[in-house]
Amino acid sequence: MSKASRAHDQAKTDAPDLPSPPLRLPSDLQSIFEQSYPRFSDAEYARRHAGIARAMEAAGADHAFSVTVQNGGNATRWMTS
Secondary structure (H helix, E strand, O other), rough: OOHEEEEEEEHHHHHOOOOOOOOOOHHHHHHHHHHHOOOOOOOHHHHHHHHHHHHHHHHOOOOOOOOOOEOOOOHHHHHHH
């Protein structure tokens, strides 16, 4: 979660009765903002998985191993959402 997201969540907790000023976003971004947690499409993850599969095949690998230590880095999430 980004610092801005945490600050936004904290502000909602500290002052739940105050109305938020409306964000003026382009319509294509507004729908992303309104999601509970924006995520990539299934098609995007399929594209990523296909790329990993091609790289594994080229390397002669049967398995891929991705490590994240205490949420540092994003390789695992890049592959799995």
